[in-house]
Amino acid sequence: MLAIGFYSFAQTNEEIIINNVQEALKSSSSRELAKYLSDRVEIKLENEKKDYSANQAEIVLKQFFQQHPASETEFIHEGNSAGGIIYAIGSYTSGNQKYRVVVRAKKYEDQYKIYRLEFTEDR
DSSP states (O other): OHHHHHHHHHSOHHHHHHHHHHHHHHTTOHHHHHTTEEEEEEEEETTEEEEEEHHHHHHHHHHHHHHSOOSEEEEEEEEEETTTEEEEEEEEEETTEEEEEEEEEEEETTEEEEEEEEEEEOO
């Protein structure tokens, strides 16, 4: 138990948000994912990009997850860029549909929040 506590303590804020977002995606939980959304978030679903408030985004994501529940999710690349932006790129699989997922977050005050989330169907 001490090792688990030390590992959690040793993780950076960037790693924590990426891990928590991945778990929310794995469980298709819009409620959990909403905890990490900024006040305004851009969501791209199947080539349609729109800007939403955090509350609207949660509803849109809930509908998406109901129609496309996750059967497998993984991030294959994580990183950060100039300006304090962190990102994760991976896949979100629902049944026989596979999506490329991109999560972008930046620091607002002392917490990282998602400002862009993309699901693009692999064809």
